[in-house]
Amino acid sequence: MSTFSTPAILLRRSSYGDYDLIVTLLTLNKGKLTVIAKNAKKSRKRFPGLLELFSVLHIECRTPRARGMAVLQDATLENPFSGxxxxxxxxxxxxxxxxxxxxxxxxxxxxxxxxxxxxxxxxxxxxxxxxxxxxxxxxxxxxxxxxxxxxxxxxxxxxxxxxxxxxxxxxxxxxxxxxxxxxxxxxxxxxxxxxxxxxxxxxxxxxxxxxxxxxxxxxxxxxxxxxxxxxxxxxxxxxxxxxxxxxxxxxxxxxxx
Ligand SMILES: [Zn+2]
Structure with a gap:
């Protein structure tokens, strides 16, 4: 398993089952990327207020060894865009x-x-x-x-x-x-x-x-x-x-x- 991190802008989010979110991001280093944010839907503490449309984030992901979606491990907000x-x-x-x-x-x-x-x-x-x-x-x-x-x-x-x-x-x-x-x-x-x-x-x-x-x-x-x-x-x-x-x-x- 390998991890990577990159600046990213959130383009789309949707629910996946009862617990998870699927988010699509435009990343600086890997282009458009769809990842799964586990427990993001169930627990508000997991990614508090971060996974909002067009948020600019710094994300850290884990790539699965087999095929499949990368998993969002961590995210920090660069700009809340309150304006x-x-x-x-x-x-x-x-x-x-x-x-x-x-x-x-x-x-x-x-x-x-x-x-x-x-x-x-x-x-x-x-x-x-x-x-x-x-x-x-x-x-x-x-x-x-x-x-x-x-x-x-x-x-x-x-x-x-x-x-x-x-x-x-x-x-x-x-x-x-x-x-x-x-x-x-x-x-x-x-x-x-x-x-x-x-x-x-x-x-x-x-x-x-x-x-x-x-x-x-x-x-x-x-x-x-x-x-x-x-x-x-x-x-x-x-x-x-x-x-x-x-x-x-x-x-x-x-x-x-
Ligand atoms: Zn002409």
């Missing part, structure tokens, strides 16, 4: 990002960049130094790029005219091919979305700059809405279903003044 947990809107954004990571990532494949991205976005959401919507735009764009699905905003996907040289303020976006189209090329595309040049420029700017610089970009309300709507549609298209937490988030936002 997120005390706010339903922030909790909803964090839950959406965690669900996205859980849905998309393969088990056991190292994903250091996505770990650092999720960690950075959770820290910034907790402290409030960057707005919730701006952070969700940054998270989704980076997440797409680390997953090899970065949208092409720099030129028409068909005729390769540079975005800046495309005339007019309206662009089109082809979900299936993942890139913008000029008006002429969009007429032969069966399904494309409308996007303004303004939001395309802002999203391209985020793609081209580092996280800290990207966090300083200011959006107006209309472009925030347009950017989020577009990214969420693009992600749902590629996942093939709407994440539950996204549905909840959108319902919540529609009830806000």
């Amino acid at each position: 997120i947990r005390g706010n339903i809107m922030k909790t909803s954004y964090a839950s959406y990002w965690a669900e996205l990571v859980n849905l998309w990532l393969e088990e056991g494949k190292e994903q250091t960049r996505i770990y650092h991205l999720l960690r950075y976005c959770l820290d910034s959401l907790d402290s409030g130094i960057i707005g919730n919507e701006e952070l969700s735009i940054i998270f989704q764009l980076r997440f797409l790029s680390f997953s090899g699905l970065s949208p092409n905003f720099s030129e028409c996907n068909k005729c390769h005219t540079k975005m800046d040289e495309i005339k007019g303020n309206h662009l089109f976006f082809e979900l299936a091919k993942g890139g913008i189209l000029c008006k002429g090329c969009s007429s032969s595309s069966l399904s494309s979305l409308n996007l303004t040049k303004g939001i395309v420029k802002q999203l391209l700017w985020i793609q081209e700059n580092d996280l800290k610089t990207a966090g300083r970009l200011k959006f107006n309300q209309a472009s925030l809405r347009e950017g989020l709507k577009f990214l969420e549609k693009f992600i749902v298209f590629h996942i093939g279903k709407e994440p539950k937490s996204l549905k909840f988030l959108r319902n919540l936002c529609s009830q806000m003044p």
Whole structure:
């Protein structure tokens, strides 16, 4: 039997029998990892208040000699994220990002960049130094790029005219091919979305700059809405279903003044 330890962010938890919990984590060293937390359900003293959604932990696990799930031996909390947990809107954004990571990532494949991205976005959401919507735009764009699905905003996907040289303020976006189209090329595309040049420029700017610089970009309300709507549609298209937490988030936002 061998043990290992790693920083980890909790993505999902579910009951296993009367006593145990199964938790899925995004670990720094081993990518997405599902482990069993024995007696975590029965005894509150076993992992007190630790195994909560998107908690940043330091975990210690035991790998069984035969095949099977690793067993969670010990966990310590690095950040309780009270700024997120005390706010339903922030909790909803964090839950959406965690669900996205859980849905998309393969088990056991190292994903250091996505770990650092999720960690950075959770820290910034907790402290409030960057707005919730701006952070969700940054998270989704980076997440797409680390997953090899970065949208092409720099030129028409068909005729390769540079975005800046495309005339007019309206662009089109082809979900299936993942890139913008000029008006002429969009007429032969069966399904494309409308996007303004303004939001395309802002999203391209985020793609081209580092996280800290990207966090300083200011959006107006209309472009925030347009950017989020577009990214969420693009992600749902590629996942093939709407994440539950996204549905909840959108319902919540529609009830806000
Ligand atoms: Zn074109």
